Amino acid sequence: MSSTSQKHRNFVAEPMGDKPVTDLAGVGEVLGKRLIAAGFDKAYVVLGQFLVLKKNQELFQEWMKDTCQANAKQSLDCYTCLSDWCEEFL
Amino acid sequence: MVDVANMSDAELRTKLLEFGFPVMPITGTTRKVMEKKLKILMENKNKVNNEGRRSLTRYSSEEESDVDVKIKKDKKRATMAAPPTRVTLRKTTRKTENDNEINMGRPIISEEKRTTRTTKVTTVESGFDTGSDSESEIIERSFKSPVNNHDIKKAPSPVSSSSYVETIRKYSPPKFAEDVISKPVSTTYSPRSTAYSSNASDYASDRLNQIRSRLSLGSPSYDRPLYSTTTSSMSSKSIITTEKDEDHVETPFLSNFTKRLSQLSSNSRLDDYKNEDYKIKEHDTNGSGGVEIRSYMTRPYRSNFQRDYQSAKQANSKNNLVSFAVIALAFLFFIVIAIAYMGLHSGQTAVDSIGASDLKVNYCDKSAAYKPGVNCIHLSQLRDAVRVYEIIKSELLKHAIDHRCLSSGIKPYMTEQDILHHINKHPTDFIDIHKSLRDMELLTLTNPQWETALVKINNDKMSGTPIRDFNELYDARGTAEIALTILDPSLPWSCSIYNKIAAIIQTAVILAVGFTAVYSLNRGYKYYKHYQQKQKDELFYMVERIIDTLQTNATEDGDNFLVINHVRDMILPINDRARMEQTWKRAIYFINKNESRVRTELQVVQGEPYEVWRWLGSPNLNTSGSRNKSWQGQAFETQVGSVNSLPCSPTPCLKIRGMVDDGDRNLHTIREAVLSKCAHQCRILHCAVDTNSKCVYLKCADQNDAAIAYRSLHGWWYAGNLVTVKYLRLERYLQRYPDSPVSGPPYLKALQPATDWSS
Numbered sequence: 001m002s003s004t005s006q007k008h009r010n011f012v013a014e015p016m017g018d019k020p021v022t023d024l025a026g027v028g029e030v031l032g033k034r035l036i037a038a039g040f041d042k043a044y045v046v047l048g049q050f051l052v053l054k055k056n057q058e059l060f061q062e063w064m065k066d067t068c069q070a071n072a073k074q075s076l077d078c079y080t081c082l083s084d085w086c087e088e089f090l
Numbered sequence: 091m092v093d094v095a096n097m098s099d100a101e102l103r104t105k106l107l108e109f110g111f112p113v114m115p116i117t118g119t120t121r122k123v124m125e126k127k128l129k130i131l132m133e134n135k136n137k138v139n140n141e142g143r144r145s146l147t148r149y150s151s152e153e154e155s156d157v158d159v160k161i162k163k164d165k166k167r168a169t170m171a172a173p174p175t176r177v178t179l180r181k182t183t184r185k186t187e188n189d190n191e192i193n194m195g196r197p198i199i200s201e202e203k204r205t206t207r208t209t210k211v212t213t214v215e216s217g218f219d220t221g222s223d224s225e226s227e228i229i230e231r232s233f234k235s236p237v238n239n240h241d242i243k244k245a246p247s248p249v250s251s252s253s254y255v256e257t258i259r260k261y262s263p264p265k266f267a268e269d270v271i272s273k274p275v276s277t278t279y280s281p282r283s284t285a286y287s288s289n290a291s292d293y294a295s296d297r298l299n300q301i302r303s304r305l306s307l308g309s310p311s312y313d314r315p316l317y318s319t320t321t322s323s324m325s326s327k328s329i330i331t332t333e334k335d336e337d338h339v340e341t342p343f344l345s346n347f348t349k350r351l352s353q354l355s356s357n358s359r360l361d362d363y364k365n366e367d368y369k370i371k372e373h374d375t376n377g378s379g380g381v382e383i384r385s386y387m388t389r390p391y392r393s394n395f396q397r398d399y400q401s402a403k404q405a406n407s408k409n410n411l412v413s414f415a416v417i418a419l420a421f422l423f424f425i426v427i428a429i430a431y432m433g434l435h436s437g438q439t440a441v442d443s444i445g446a447s448d449l450k451v452n453y454c455d456k457s458a459a460y461k462p463g464v465n466c467i468h469l470s471q472l473r474d475a476v477r478v479y480e481i482i483k484s485e486l487l488k489h490a491i492d493h494r495c496l497s498s499g500i501k502p503y504m505t506e507q508d509i510l511h512h513i514n515k516h517p518t519d520f521i522d523i524h525k526s527l528r529d530m531e532l533l534t535l536t537n538p539q540w541e542t543a544l545v546k547i548n549n550d551k552m553s554g555t556p557i558r559d560f561n562e563l564y565d566a567r568g569t570a571e572i573a574l575t576i577l578d579p580s581l582p583w584s585c586s587i588y589n590k591i592a593a594i595i596q597t598a599v600i601l602a603v604g605f606t607a608v609y610s611l612n613r614g615y616k617y618y619k620h621y622q623q624k625q626k627d628e629l630f631y632m633v634e635r636i637i638d639t640l641q642t643n644a645t646e647d648g649d650n651f652l653v654i655n656h657v658r659d660m661i662l663p664i665n666d667r668a669r670m671e672q673t674w675k676r677a678i679y680f681i682n683k684n685e686s687r688v689r690t691e692l693q694v695v696q697g698e699p700y701e702v703w704r705w706l707g708s709p710n711l712n713t714s715g716s717r718n719k720s721w722q723g724q725a726f727e728t729q730v731g732s733v734n735s736l737p738c739s740p741t742p743c744l745k746i747r748g749m750v751d752d753g754d755r756n757l758h759t760i761r762e763a764v765l766s767k768c769a770h771q772c773r774i775l776h777c778a779v780d781t782n783s784k785c786v787y788l789k790c791a792d793q794n795d796a797a798i799a800y801r802s803l804h805g806w807w808y809a810g811n812l813v814t815v816k817y818l819r820l821e822r823y824l825q826r827y828p829d830s831p832v833s834g835p836p837y838l839k840a841l842q843p844a845t846d847w848s849s
Binding site: 049052053054056059062063066067 | 120
């Protein structure tokens with residue numbers, strides 16, 4: 001997919017390690033702040049939520065919307081990012 | 091309505107399960123989402139019932155009404171949480187056999203196998219799809235994949251499908267013809283209301299499973315089970331078709347009615363399936379129009395497909411015929427070519443078989459011209475001669491092939507000795523084998539189609555000269571050994587390929603060697619040129635410096651001469667003297683020959699005769715021009731942070747003032763002076779002296795280099811003048827010197843080893 005952002009590619013390129021939540025595609029400073037406020041301070045915590053929701057796109061996007069008021073684009077970016085990462089490393 | 095917020099996690103889970111939602115962990119973080127989901131599911135169920143109208147106008151189906159009725163009838167079962175689909179299915183199949191009229195032509199028997207297989211998958215799928223807003227999208231997506239299957243599948247089974255259509259046609263009025271064709275896809279004919287209530291729920295769930303299995307799997311069995319007619323479904327069809335007419339007539343009214351009924355029905359799992367049906371089943375109540383919409387294809391394909399369905403089937407067979415014919419033709423073509431090719435080869439080998447008919451023989455008769463054993467053969471001995479040939483033929487061929495394929499050390503021919511030896515190995519009954527052999531040799535001469543040649547073995551034992559007529563043969567018999575060989579044997583594939591490859595490699599090697607030679611020659615030439623240029627540059631530089639030195643030392647009065655060796659010692663540093671010996675000698679030669687202002691003479695210096703150079707030119711030049719063209723020290727500080735140097739360089743280009751005087755000849759010297767001053771510290775791309783503006787222009791690799799050059803040049807004394815440097819915009823520089831290199835290497839270096847000026 002050529003339409004992925006640089007952020008997406010960066011994230012998917014390597015194991016996430018201790019990356020902050022803002023490294024996820026679609027999660028900027030504002031969303032990152034909200035997510036951290038909700039306790040999701042690292043990318044792997046979001047990954048955990050993503051996995052708990054069984055990689056279900058709809059539910060994950062819904063959850064993103066709930067936790068940090070992400071819009072559809074942001075949450076979709078985040079979802080794609082995580083699911084691509086999972087495909088690569090899980 | 092249940093209060094979702096107050097449910098425990100377990101209740102929530104069960105509830106979701108009831109809606110066919112997959113089991114998912116309900117945790118602190120997911121609970122909210124799950125609650126929402128459940129609410130949506132519940133709302134959606136109601137919404138579909140209440141607002142069904144709107145969506146029904148778009149997606150309405152006679153199917154769902156069907157389902158609803160049955161659900162109503164079978165409410166008890168429907169309220170069960172996560173009903174065991176498998177069981178239902180089994181039941182259904184059992185029933186199908188009994189109640190064919192209920193199944194209404196859906197070949198459930200064939201379908202059933204598939205459904206049971208896929209039950210698990212479908213429930214999961216349905217869970218995601220159910221009742222959500224995105225459901226139609228999801229379903230559509232799942233539609234997409236089957237589209238291909240659908241198209242492809244159609245073609246291979248035109249016979250069964252068309253026969254099916256025909257059977258139905260017989261019974262149904264033409265009005266429903268199109269409808270009927272699509273029936274196998276849509277799998278339903280009409281809503282049957284209460285009449286079939288007892289079996290209805292089974293039927294419904296079965297139907298749903300069918301649909302879902304199709305959707306979720308995108309199985310290629312889209313039409314297969316529908317068209318492939320097992321005997322039982324065949325029989326059912328005949329019943330259906332009779333029934334169908336009346337069913338269809340009442341369809342619109344009934345479906346409306348049942349829809350209304352379905353709104354009242356509540357709280358059942360099947361409702362959700364039904365929701366799905368709303369979206370999936372676009373089979374509208376109004377007859378054929380709806381049929382078009384409801385197909386498994388994506389929208390753009392739908393109408394086309396349905397309309398052209400019938401004609402497409404006929405066209406399909408026609409198209410198939412044409413394409414098959416084309417393929418067959420292509421095959422034929424290649425086969426013919428292959429045969430022709432084989433024929434070419436076998437044509438050559440076919441000659442080997444000796445037909446006595448096409449044998450050319452010089453028979454001996456009484457005339458004196460014929461001498462038996464020399465140029466003619468007795469008829470009685472012909473047979474033996476041919477037999478000899480037949481025996482040795484294969485051996486000859488083997489020799490020839492081995493010579494070419496295995497190793498060239500094997501002799502390609504058989505001498506008479508070899509032949510006799512070979513023949514003796516076989517049990518033969520030749521009367522006079524020598525005579526027969528000779529006769530055979532004669533025959534090979536007269537029969538070129540044998541492709542066997544007689545050769546006279548040369549002294550090196552490996553080659554021979556061919557013998558062409560009887561006289562030669564006769565002469566050769568006395569003097570040398572005669573041998574037989576096959577000059578042009580047809581080689582086996584592997585061998586000929588090997589030979590070809592060997593030849594190719596050989597050619598490639600030769601070519602490579604050739605190219606390498608050309609390339610190295612080219613390189614050598616270039617290097618030589620470069621070397622020559624360098625030598626020349628060094629020479630001219632040397633000469634200039636000699637003249638400079640002489641000029642500088644010349645005075646108005648007194649002896650304007652310098653000992654040659656002294657000049658050398660002045661110019662060349664100690665460590666370079668040995669290396670520059672050649673250049674120096676050439677410089678001396680050059681000056682003696684080409685410099686008119688310098689005269690070489692012998693002078694006694696300090697009691698010893700020396701060869702000296704006397705400067706004859708005007709000493710005026712001395713003072714004005716090149717009086718000590720060199721750096722003479724720093725006038726002011728230009729280190730970092732000082733007032734005179736910019737904090738960072740804005741451009742890579744510099745303009746140096748104060749180095750070029752009026753009528754200065756030695757531009758080269760100035761350039762060298764600049765380079766020797768800064769080239770060892772920074773990378774300089776281009777340096778040019780302009781006499782018009784009396785400036786030196788310097789272009790460095792980048793800003794940092796320019797800054798270094800700036801610092802090492804600005805504020806220095808050069809030949810009595812203060813040198814000032816300014817930065818020059820790159821555009822201006824390029825205007826002036828458009829040909830200056832844009833990037834390096836090569837970078838300019840000073841010929842003279844840089845002097846350390848920092849001290």
